[in-house]
Amino acid sequence: MSPLARVMRLLSLLQARREWSGAELAQRLAVTDRTVRRDVEKLRELGYPVHAGTGTAGGYRLVSGRNLPPLALDEEEAVAVATGLLTAAGSGVSGVAETAVRALAKLSQILPSRLRHRVAAVAQATEAVQPVSGAQVDPAVLAVLGAAVRDGELLTFGYRRRDGSAGERRAEPHRLVTAYRLWYLLAYDPARADWRTFRVDRITDPRPTGRRFAPRELPAADTGAYLDRVLATTPYRHSAVVRIAAAPREVLAWVFRLLPARVTEVEGGSEVLLSADQPREVARDVLSLAALGAGLVIVEADELVRAELDAARDRLGQCG
Numbered sequence: 001m002s003p004l005a006r007v008m009r010l011l012s013l014l015q016a017r018r019e020w021s022g023a024e025l026a027q028r029l030a031v032t033d034r035t036v037r038r039d040v041e042k043l044r045e046l047g048y049p050v051h052a053g054t055g056t057a058g059g060y061r062l063v064s065g066r067n068l069p070p071l072a073l074d075e076e077e078a079v080a081v082a083t084g085l086l087t088a089a090g091s092g093v094s095g096v097a098e099t100a101v102r103a104l105a106k107l108s109q110i111l112p113s114r115l116r117h118r119v120a121a122v123a124q125a126t127e128a129v130q131p132v133s134g135a136q137v138d139p140a141v142l143a144v145l146g147a148a149v150r151d152g153e154l155l156t157f158g159y160r161r162r163d164g165s166a167g168e169r170r171a172e173p174h175r176l177v178t179a180y181r182l183w184y185l186l187a188y189d190p191a192r193a194d195w196r197t198f199r200v201d202r203i204t205d206p207r208p209t210g211r212r213f214a215p216r217e218l219p220a221a222d223t224g225a226y227l228d229r230v231l232a233t234t235p236y237r238h239s240a241v242v243r244i245a246a247a248p249r250e251v252l253a254w255v256f257r258l259l260p261a262r263v264t265e266v267e268g269g270s271e272v273l274l275s276a277d278q279p280r281e282v283a284r285d286v287l288s289l290a291a292l293g294a295g296l297v298i299v300e301a302d303e304l305v306r307a308e309l310d311a312a313r314d315r316l317g318q319c320g
Contacts, residue, residue, distance in 0.1 A: 003039075006035075011043060011048065020060050022059065141203055146176060160204070183201065237278075241299040242272050283312065
C-alpha cells in the first residue's frame with residue numbers, strides 16, 4: 001500500500017468509528033505504531049483535526065466540527081456509495097429516489113475518471129426488478145435513529161401502535177434493521193426491562209436525551225435471528241397456512257422477501273405460516289410463494305384471506 005493510500009485508509013477508519021487505539025490502527029494498516037503517528041500528523045497537516053489521547057488507554061479520534069475538509073473516500077468506499085445510491089429508489093425511504101439521483105450526480109463529478117467508468121458500468125448493468133413496496137419512512141427520522149444507535153444515546157419518541165393508538169416511548173436504540181419491506185428499530189425499553197421492536201414508519205419526533213447507556217447483549221445470536229423470532233410470534237389479525245413441495249432451506253431463501261413467516265419441515269416439503277393485519281397482504285404472499293412453482297396447497301386460511309385468494313383464483317394456478 002502506498003503512503004498516500006495508507007493515509008486515506010487511516011482517514012476512512014477514523015471516520016468509521018468514534019475512537020481507535022494506536023495498536024488497533026497499526027494492526028489494521030499493517031504498520032508500526034510510529035508509522036501511525038506519522039500518518040496522523042499528515043492528516044493534521046491536511047486540516048483533519050485528529051485528537052490523540054494520552055496514557056496507555058489513549059486513542060485517536062477524528063474531532064467533528066464545521067471546519068473539516070471535504071469528505072474523502074477511497075476507491076472501494078466510492079464505488080460502494082455509488083452502488084448504494086443506484087439501488088436507493090427501492091429502499092422504502094420517502095423521497096429518496098430523487099435525492100439519490102442528485103447525490104449520485106454530485107459524487108460522479110468528483111470521482112476520478114477510472115471510478116466514474118466503474119460506477120457507470122454498474123449503473124448500466126443494474127435494473128430494479130422488485131422495488132420495496134412497504135411503508136415509507138422519513139429520512140430525517142432515520143438520521144436521528146442512526147446517530148443514536150452509533151453514539152449509544154437514550155431516545156424519546158412518539159410511537160403509533162398497531163391498533164392506531166399513540167404514546168410516548170423511551171428506549172436504548174440497538175440497531176436499525178431492514179426486513180420484509182419495512183424498517184425496524186431494535187431497542188431496549190428500561191421502563192419495561194425488556195427488548196422491543198419498533199416499526200420506523202410509526203416513529204415520530206425522535207429526540208436524543210443526551211444520556212448515554214452501556215451496550216446490552218441482544219437475547220439472540222444476531223439481530224436477524226432476533227427480529228425473525230419476534231415477528232414470527234407476534235399475533236396478527238389474519239393468517240394462512242400453506243404446504244409446498246420444497247425444502248425449508250429453499251423456502252427460507254424466498255420468504256425473506258415476504259411478510260414475517262414461520263417455516264417448518266414436513267413430509268414432502270415445508271409448511272409455511274404467513275400472517276399480517278391485512279388479508280390482502282397475506283393473499284399477496286401466498287401468491288408469491290406459488291411463484292416458486294413447487295406444488296403449493298392452502299391448508300387453512302381465514303375467511304377474508306380466502307376471499308382475497310378467490311378474487312385472484314386465475315393467478316393461483318397450482319394452489320388448492
